[in-house]
Amino acid sequence: xxxxxxxxxxxxxxxxxxxxxxxxxxxxxxxxxxxxxxxxxxxxxxxxxxxxxxxxxxxxxxxxxxxxxxxxxxxxxxxxxxxxxxxxxxxxxxxxxxxxxxxxxxxxxxxxxxxxxxxxxxxxxxxxxxxxxxxxxxxxxxxxxxxxxxxxxxxxxxxxxxxxxxxxxxxxxxxxxxxxxxxxxxxxxxxxxxxxxxxxxxxxxxxxxxxxxxxxxxxxxxxxxxxxxxxxxxxxxxxxxxxxxxxxxxxxxxxxxxxxxxxxxxxxxxxxxxxxxxxxxxxxxxxxxxxxxxxxxxxxxxxxxxxxxxxxxxxxxxxxxxxxxxxxxxxxxxxxxxxxxxxxxxxxxxxxxxxxxxxxxxxxxxxxxxxxxxxxxxxxxxxxxxxxxxxxxxxxxxxxxxxxxxxxxxxxxxxxxxxxxxxxxxxxxxxxxxxxxxxxxxxxxxxxxxxxxxxxxxxxxxxxxxxxxxxxxxxxxxxxxxxxxxxxxxxxxxxxxxxxxxxxxxxxxxxxxxxxxxxxxxxxxxxxxxxxxxxxxxxxxxxxxxxxxxxxxxxxxxxxxxxxxxxxxxxxxxxxxxx
Amino acid sequence: xxxxxxxxxxxxxxxxxxxxxxxxxxxxxxxxxxxxxxxxxxxxxxxxxxxxxxxxxxxxxxxxxxxxxxxxxxxxxxxxxxxxxxxxxxxxxxxxxxxxxxxxxxxxxxxxxxxxxxxxxxxxxxxxxxxxxxxxxxxxxxxxxxxxxxxxxxxxxxxxxxxxxxxxxxxxxxxxxxxxxxxxxxxxxxxxxxxxxxxxxxxxxxxxxxxxxxxxxxxxxxxxxxxxxxxxxxxxxxxxxxxxxxxxxxxxxxxxxxxxxxxxxxxxxxxxxxxxxxxxxxxxxxxxxxxxxxxxxxxxxxxxxxxxxxxxxxxxxxxxxxxxxxxxxxxxxxxxxxxxxxxxxxxxxxxxxxxxxxxxxxxxxxxxxxxxxxxxx
Numbered sequence: 001x002x003x004x005x006x007x008x009x010x011x012x013x014x015x016x017x018x019x020x021x022x023x024x025x026x027x028x029x030x031x032x033x034x035x036x037x038x039x040x041x042x043x044x045x046x047x048x049x050x051x052x053x054x055x056x057x058x059x060x061x062x063x064x065x066x067x068x069x070x071x072x073x074x075x076x077x078x079x080x081x082x083x084x085x086x087x088x089x090x091x092x093x094x095x096x097x098x099x100x101x102x103x104x105x106x107x108x109x110x111x112x113x114x115x116x117x118x119x120x121x122x123x124x125x126x127x128x129x130x131x132x133x134x135x136x137x138x139x140x141x142x143x144x145x146x147x148x149x150x151x152x153x154x155x156x157x158x159x160x161x162x163x164x165x166x167x168x169x170x171x172x173x174x175x176x177x178x179x180x181x182x183x184x185x186x187x188x189x190x191x192x193x194x195x196x197x198x199x200x201x202x203x204x205x206x207x208x209x210x211x212x213x214x215x216x217x218x219x220x221x222x223x224x225x226x227x228x229x230x231x232x233x234x235x236x237x238x239x240x241x242x243x244x245x246x247x248x249x250x251x252x253x254x255x256x257x258x259x260x261x262x263x264x265x266x267x268x269x270x271x272x273x274x275x276x277x278x279x280x281x282x283x284x285x286x287x288x289x290x291x292x293x294x295x296x297x298x299x300x301x302x303x304x305x306x307x308x309x310x311x312x313x314x315x316x317x318x319x320x321x322x323x324x325x326x327x328x329x330x331x332x333x334x335x336x337x338x339x340x341x342x343x344x345x346x347x348x349x350x351x352x353x354x355x356x357x358x359x360x361x362x363x364x365x366x367x368x369x370x371x372x373x374x375x376x377x378x379x380x381x382x383x384x385x386x387x388x389x390x391x392x393x394x395x396x397x398x399x400x401x402x403x404x405x406x407x408x409x410x411x412x413x414x415x416x417x418x419x420x421x422x423x424x425x426x427x428x429x430x431x432x433x434x435x436x437x438x439x440x441x442x443x444x445x446x447x448x449x450x451x452x453x454x455x456x457x458x459x460x461x462x463x464x465x466x467x468x469x470x471x472x473x474x475x476x477x478x479x480x481x482x483x484x485x486x487x488x489x490x491x492x493x494x495x496x497x498x499x500x501x502x503x504x505x506x507x508x509x510x511x512x513x514x515x516x517x518x519x520x521x522x523x524x525x526x527x528x529x530x531x532x533x534x535x536x537x538x539x540x541x542x543x544x545x546x547x548x549x550x551x552x553x554x555x556x557x558x559x560x561x562x563x564x565x566x567x568x569x570x571x572x573x574x575x576x577x578x579x
Numbered sequence: 580x581x582x583x584x585x586x587x588x589x590x591x592x593x594x595x596x597x598x599x600x601x602x603x604x605x606x607x608x609x610x611x612x613x614x615x616x617x618x619x620x621x622x623x624x625x626x627x628x629x630x631x632x633x634x635x636x637x638x639x640x641x642x643x644x645x646x647x648x649x650x651x652x653x654x655x656x657x658x659x660x661x662x663x664x665x666x667x668x669x670x671x672x673x674x675x676x677x678x679x680x681x682x683x684x685x686x687x688x689x690x691x692x693x694x695x696x697x698x699x700x701x702x703x704x705x706x707x708x709x710x711x712x713x714x715x716x717x718x719x720x721x722x723x724x725x726x727x728x729x730x731x732x733x734x735x736x737x738x739x740x741x742x743x744x745x746x747x748x749x750x751x752x753x754x755x756x757x758x759x760x761x762x763x764x765x766x767x768x769x770x771x772x773x774x775x776x777x778x779x780x781x782x783x784x785x786x787x788x789x790x791x792x793x794x795x796x797x798x799x800x801x802x803x804x805x806x807x808x809x810x811x812x813x814x815x816x817x818x819x820x821x822x823x824x825x826x827x828x829x830x831x832x833x834x835x836x837x838x839x840x841x842x843x844x845x846x847x848x849x850x851x852x853x854x855x856x857x858x859x860x861x862x863x864x865x866x867x868x869x870x871x872x873x874x875x876x877x878x879x880x881x882x883x884x885x886x887x888x889x890x891x892x893x894x895x896x897x898x899x900x901x902x903x904x905x906x907x908x909x910x911x912x913x914x915x916x917x918x919x920x921x922x923x924x925x926x927x928x929x930x931x932x933x934x935x936x937x938x939x940x941x942x943x944x945x946x947x948x949x950x951x952x953x954x955x956x
Contacts, residue, residue: 300586345586370601372631396581401605401628408581
C-alpha cells in the first residue's frame with residue numbers, strides 16, 4: 001500500500017473528451033489504484049468551480065499529490081500548478097495527463113479503445129505522482145548589467161532604456177559607426193523626420209549617459225556562465241585586436257536585417273536604370289531638383305513590388321514571408337518623387353497593397369498624387385527588358401484589375417521594391433545558441449505572450465533580426481526587451497523551474513558523454529579527492545533530459561522525471577501492478 | 580499583344596472634365612451599383628481603371644462610356660470620391676474628339692475660349708450674311724409674302740443644305756467611331772449581325788430605354804421631353820416651314836405642334852440649367868464649359884424662335900425679322916458646331932453604341948454556336 005494521498009480528476013472537456021472516453025469508467029477503475037483517495041470527473045476541470053473543489057478536497061482529505069487528466073500540458077500546466085499550491089501541495093507533485101490531444105481527439109472512431117488508452121495514461125500519471133518529491137524553484141541571483149548586441153535604432157533605444165531603468169549597459173556595434181540602416185535614411189515615413197537626425201539624437205543620448213559603455217567595431221565572440229550571470233567576451237577590432245570580458249545578467253540581440261539583393265538579370269537588375277528601392281531612395285534624396293538619370297530627366301518610374309518577398313516554389317529556398325515595410329517604403333518614395341519639380345508618371349506593379357494601419361494614408365495619397373497601380377498575378381512578375389529599337393526599359397505584365405490584360409510600359413527607371421532578409425550571423429547564432437526560425441529570422445518563445453524572450457533564458461531578441469519590421473516597431477520591441485531584462489535584473493534574483501538534471505557523483509565515472517550531448521553547455525567536469533565527475537549547472541540546464549540516456553553509468557536523473565518515475569509510468573501503461 | 584500604357588492620358592482627360600480619377604482604388608462599388616454594368620460591359624470600373632493606367636488603345640474602342648447615362652449613383656457610392664460618373668462623362672467628350680476627323684472637337688473641348696470664339700464668330704457671320712441677303716432682295720418690314728426679308732423658300736433650301744452637310748460630317752465621324760470599335764473588338768461581326776441588330780437604332784434614338792433603366796427616372800423624362808420636342812420642331816422646320824412662317828393667321832395644324840415643342844424645349848432646358856446652377860443632382864454637380872454653351876445656345880434659339888413668332892403675329896414684322904436673324908445666329912452655330920463636333924454628337928453616338936454592342940453580342944452568340952464568323956486579325 002502507498003502512504004500517498006492522491007487526487008485524480010478526469011475532465012470531460014465539454015464533450016471533447018467525454019464523447020469518446022467513458023470517463024466514469026476510467027474514474028471507477030483508477031479509484032482502486034493504491035494511494036488514490038479522490039477520483040472524480042468534471043465537465044471542465046479548468047473552471048473556477050472545479051478548481052475550488054480540488055482545493056476543498058485537498059484540505060479535507062489531506063492530499064499530497066494531484067493528477068489532472070485533461071488536455072495538453074501546454075495549455076494548463078501553470079493553471080494546475082497554481083491549484084496545487086493553493087491546495088497546500090507542492091506544485092511539482094502534480095501531474096498533467098493528456099487524454100484529449102493524445103486520446104479522445106485521436107481515437108474518435110474507437111470509444112472502447114479510447115477509454116482503455118485513457119485508463120492506461122491516467123494510471124501512468126498516478127504512478128509518476130506517487131514518486132514525486134516536493135521541489136522548490138531554483139533561485140538565481142542576477143547581475144544588474146545588460147549587453148546589447150547591435151547599434152541600430154532598436155539597439156540604441158534599448159541601450160538607452162536599460163540605462164534609464166538604472167542598469168549598466170554594454171552596447172556592441174560591429175560597424176565603426178552607430179546607427180545601422182536608419183542612419184542612412186533622409187526623410188522617413190510617416191512623419192517626415194530625418195533618419196540621420198533621429199540617430200544623431202539617439203546616439204548623443206546614449207553616449208552621454210553614464211550607464212552606457214559603447215563599443216564600435218566590436219563583436220561578441222564567446223559566452224559562458226548561466227542565466228542571470230553570463231560572462232561574455234567582446235572582441236574589438238581596432239589597430240590591434242583587443243578582447244575584454246564582462247559579466248552581464250541579460251543579453252539583448254538587435255542585429256537587424258539585410259536587404260534582399262536581386263540576382264543579376266532578376267527583373268532586369270543589372271540593366272542601366274533598374275535599381276533597388278534603397279538605391280532609388282538615395283537617388284531621390286540626393287537629387288536637388290527634378291529627378292534625373294544619366295543627365296536626362298526622369299519622366300516615368302515603374303516600381304515592382306514583392307521582390308525577394310512572398311516568394312513561391314519558382315525559386316529555391318524561397319522567402320515565403322511578407323517583408324511588411326516595403327509597400328509603405330515604395331508609396332512613400334512615390335510621394336517624395338511627386339513632391340519634386342516636374343511631372344513624373346509613376347506606375348506601381350504590385351501583388352497586394354499592404355500599407356497596413358495608418359500607412360494606408362500613404363497609399364491613398366499616392367493615388368491622389370497620380371500614381372497608377374497595376375496588379376500582377378502571383379508568380380508572374382513583370383518582364384523587364386531594354387527595347388532594342390527604342391532603347392527604353394520596357395515592362396510587360398498582366399494586370400488582374402484589367403481582367404488579366406497584358407499591358408506594357410516604357411519607363412526611364414525601374415525600381416525593385418526589395419524586401420528584408422535575415423542577416424548572415426552564424427557566429428553570433430552559435431555563440432548565443434539563438435533559435436532560428438523557418439524564415440531564417442530569430443525566434444521568440446511565443447509570438448503573442450512572450451514576444452522578445454528566447455528559449456535561452458536571459459537572452460532577448462528585438463528589432464528586425466526577429467522578423468521584418470519598420471523602425472518604429474523595432475524600437476517598440478527593443479523597449480519590450482528592456483522591460484523583460486528589467487524584470488529579472490532589477491529584482492536581483494530570478495526563479496527557474498527545478499525540473500533539471502542531477503548527477504550522482506559517486507556513480508559518475510566522467511566519460512564526458514553527457515557534456516558532449518548537452519545543447520546548453522550546462523555540464524562541466526569537477527575533480528574532488530582525485531576523482532572526476534560531472535556537475536550540472538542547474539541554472540543553465542533546461543531539463544531536456546538528453547544527458548540521461550547517454551550516461552553509461554546511469555548516474556544522471558532528471559528531477560520530476562526520474563528513472564524510477566519513468567519506469568513506474570511504463571508499468572502503469574502496461575497495466576502491470578506496481579509493487 | 581500587350582496594350583501599351585500611355586502615361587499622362589489621365590492628365591490629358593482633365594481638360595475634358597475628369598478630375599478625381601486617380602483617387603480610385605478599384606473597389607468596384609461603382610460597377611456593383613450600376614444597372615448597365617453587365618458582362619461584357621463592365622462600367623464604370625473598367626474604363627475608370629483603363630484611364631488610370633493610360634490604356635488608350637483600349638479606351639478608344641470602348642463602348643462602355645456610351646452605355647452610361649450618368650444617373651450618378653456610382654459617384655454617390657464611391658468611397659474615395661473618385662467621381663466615376665463624371666469620369667464617364669469626360670470619356671464621352673474625349674471619345675467624341677477622337678471620332679472627329681477635323682480636330683475641331685478636340686480644340687473645343689480643350690479650350691472653351693476657342694469654342695466660344697467660334698460660336699460668336701459664326702453667329703456674327705450668320706447675322707451679317709442673312710442681313711445682307713435680306714436687304715438685297717426683300718424688305719425688313721415684310722416677314723412673309725413675295726417681298727419677305729427672309730423668304731421661307733430660301734430658308735428651307737438653306738436648312739436642307741445645312742442638314743446635308745451635318746449628316747455628312749456626323750456620318751464621317753460615326754464611321755470613324757465604328758472603325759475604333761471594331762478594331763478593339765475580339766470578334767469581327769458578320770453582315771448578318773449588323774442587320775439583325777438594326778432594330779436597336781430607332782428604338783434607342785427615340786426612347787432611350789437604357790436611360791430609363793437607371794434608378795433615377797426624372798433625368799430620363801426631362802431628356803425625353805427635350806429630345807421629342809426638338810425632333811418635333813425639326814420635322815416642322817424641315818417639312819412645314821412655309822406653313823410655320825405664313826401668317827399672321829395661326830395655322831393650328833402645325834402651330835399646335837410648334838407650341839408644344841417650344842414649351843417642351845424651354846421647360847426642359849430651364850430645368851437642366853437650374854439643375855446645373857444649383858448642382859441639385861450628381862449628374863449636375865460638375866459642369867464643363869461645353870455643357871453651359873450648349874444649354875445657353877438652345878435656350879437662345881428656343882426663346883428667339885418663340886419671340887419672332889409672337890412679333891410676327893402681332894404684326895411687328897420688322898421686329899420679327901430682326902429677332903429671326905438673332906434666332907438664326909443661334910441656330911447656325913448650334914447646329915454646325917454642336918452636332919458634329921460637340922455635345923450634340925451624342926445623338927448619333929449613343930444609339931450607335933447600343934447598336935454596336937448588340938452587334939457584338941450577336942456576333943459572340945454566333946461564335947458560341949460555332950457560326951460562320953471570322954475572328955479579328
